[in-house]
Amino acid sequence: MEEWIKKLFVERADIFLKLLNERWARTEELVNGMLKVLGSFGVSSGNLLDLCCGNGRISVYMAKKGFKTVGVDISRAFIEDANKKAKEHKVSDKTRFVEGDVRRLKEILKEVSEPFDVIVNAWTSIGYFPQEEELNIFKQARELSKEGAILFIAETAHTEFFSIKFTPTSYSEIDNFVILENRSYDPKTAQLNTTWSFYKKHGNNLKFIDKVDFQLHIYSLNELVGLLEKAGWETIAYYGSLMNLQPMNPLTSLNVIAKAI
Numbered sequence: 001m002e003e004w005i006k007k008l009f010v011e012r013a014d015i016f017l018k019l020l021n022e023r024w025a026r027t028e029e030l031v032n033g034m035l036k037v038l039g040s041f042g043v044s045s046g047n048l049l050d051l052c053c054g055n056g057r058i059s060v061y062m063a064k065k066g067f068k069t070v071g072v073d074i075s076r077a078f079i080e081d082a083n084k085k086a087k088e089h090k091v092s093d094k095t096r097f098v099e100g101d102v103r104r105l106k107e108i109l110k111e112v113s114e115p116f117d118v119i120v121n122a123w124t125s126i127g128y129f130p131q132e133e134e135l136n137i138f139k140q141a142r143e144l145s146k147e148g149a150i151l152f153i154a155e156t157a158h159t160e161f162f163s164i165k166f167t168p169t170s171y172s173e174i175d176n177f178v179i180l181e182n183r184s185y186d187p188k189t190a191q192l193n194t195t196w197s198f199y200k201k202h203g204n205n206l207k208f209i210d211k212v213d214f215q216l217h218i219y220s221l222n223e224l225v226g227l228l229e230k231a232g233w234e235t236i237a238y239y240g241s242l243m244n245l246q247p248m249n250p251l252t253s254l255n256v257i258a259k260a261i
């Protein structure tokens, strides 16, 4: 496992879990948008695979809407929390969460017998690995899906945003934690290097907790469409938001909808 993935999602899962939890509040709206898109393809139920599922927000809400979901994530802490959340939302019988590396998707899911109708990859859960490994993830997802299955790459960073609105530093607070973010972006390689420094608030003082550096490859729409096509997915639409199907522009996130061919 890459060092930064181990540090951010496994060793400091306690901190990243706070960021994952923050996203739950906006997930029902996101899922409703996804259901609208699926409805336009005549899909209102079936089997859904949530790649890099975090603590399960998409899987849990899609299960609440009638889907049978399988979520895969590399972090044991997130998988444990996803199971807890499924119980709280009373969808344990419709959800399954598996700890594992999506690069070994078919091996991890060898006991899953039914093919998937829907695949989800949400919140910039791509760009972590070399291109051929990323291609292989989507090829495996295709092999595990029905013909005509729908793939969502949802709420993902993209190159146009960084060419227009690059901010080298930012500050955010979550619970009693402060996260300072330092970034550099190389448009030639589309590589984003980020350092997150975590501090805990003690009155007016900040106590340093930990630091993590990570590197992401940022996709352009065109590059992502090409990658998906090679993996057996034909892009049929793209939006700036799945919540309201707003058109994509450089300041929105990237949301791609593709069909298994």
Ligand SMILES: C[S@@+](CC[C@H](N)C(=O)[O-])C[C@H]1O[C@@H](n2cnc3c(N)ncnc32)[C@H](O)[C@@H]1O
Binding pocket: 005, 009, 020, 023, 051, 052, 053, 054, 055, 056, 057, 072, 073, 074, 075, 078, 100, 101, 102, 103, 121, 122, 123, 124, 125, 128
């Ligand atoms: C930005 S989070 C997104 C989580 C989730 N998709 C969501 O929208 O809430 C990225 C997730 O990818 C997971 N991840 C990173 N590398 C992975 C890998 N090789 N296999 C499976 N999961 C991975 C992390 O543990 C983390 O939960």
